[in-house]
Amino acid sequence: MKKILVTGGTGYIGSHTTIELLQRGYNVVIIDNLSNSRKSTVERIERITGKKITFYAIDLLDRDALRNVFQSHRFAAVIHFAAAKVLADSITNPLFYYRNNVEGTINLLHIMGEKGVENLVFSSTAAIYAASEISPLSEKAICCPDTPYGRTKYMCEQIIEDTHQSPQRLNGVILRYFNPIGAHPSGLIGEDAVINSDNLLPYVSAAAVGKIPYVKVYGNDYDTIDGTGVRDFIHVVDLAQGHLVALEKLLNDSGVYHYNLGCGRGYSVLQVIKAFEKASGKIINYKISGRRPGDLGTVFSDIKKIEQEYGWHPQYDIDDMCRHAYTWEKNRSLV
Ligand SMILES: NC(=O)c1ccc[n+]([C@@H]2O[C@H](COP(=O)([O-])OP(=O)(O)OC[C@H]3O[C@@H](n4cnc5c(N)ncnc54)[C@H](O)[C@@H]3O)[C@@H](O)[C@H]2O)c1
Incomplete structure (x- = not known):
């Protein structure tokens, strides 16, 4: 089966998405620096799914370590969750956010280019939409993020689009999440952050x-x-399933696409x-x-686009x- 790299895979959304991928038969490799998650999540995912994961405790900012992972595995796609995400914290520590989120994404895309990995699903956010836009927000709403965190995500979206236009021809699905909540119905995993969020x-x-x-x-x-x-609150398992649908479309397509993921x-x-x-x-x-x-x-959110084009609906x-x-x-x- 195809092998998928999940960055930030021990985090909240990454761990739920990994379960969906494993249950669908994909092999999963996770990288995470454990800055906001715990290693024990790996064993709990394995318990839920009965499948094994390869886990590397590395930082996206460590290009050599990242390159070594790509040297050891052939990935069909990358799902990129790893980022710092606390809006208020990003106002206090903007340089950390730009370095971690933007430079981390650049490192990843760079090595994907070196190794010929063409497909990326990217975690973006409703925080990129301009505050002046009226809900329901469609993907056509004006983007004008008003926090450093939102700006890091919008910059990454633009970097992905530019990398698609370049000879690297990166393909991407950019998913703009609203407010993921809830936990896996097994009760074995859920939000387990090390750093308090504003949620x-x-x-x-x-x-x-x-x-x-x-x-x-x-x-x-x-x-x-x-x-x-x-x-707009969305169950984290619905969100995870949105990634699976996006991945499967991406594996048979080329381009860069943007979708909201909320409950509408x-x-x-x-x-x-x-x-x-x-x-x-x-x-x-x-x-x-x-x-x-x-x-x-x-x-x-307005979620008509992903409902119509991918047939995804929140359950x-x-x-x-x-x-x-x-x-x-x-x-x-x-x-
Ligand atoms: N949870 C939300 O409300 C929400 C909303 C919109 C978008 N997002 C985005 O979704 C993604 C996942 O969010 P989450 O809620 O699962 O967050 P999370 O903090 O639970 O997961 C992110 C994971 O990335 C890891 N990480 C961070 N920086 C890293 C680095 N430089 N190298 C390696 N690992 C690193 C953390 O240790 C963590 O396990 C993030 O990109 C976030 O910005 C989240």
């Missing part, structure tokens, strides 16, 4: 199991159903908290605080997302 769900999960006293809700005076911010509708922060209460049977305390600078009232709803996230939260200290 809502880790806080809601932590409040449900009593690790924190309450969830901070930033703003309840937006023009939305209950005043709290509305976002919005849920307010309070709706998510209520759904989590229903899934967990726990009361989740929250406190309203002021709006966070830069946050928007409503952001959700899970918000109740599934919360139920699986809660199971994982209870299990994570045990597995």
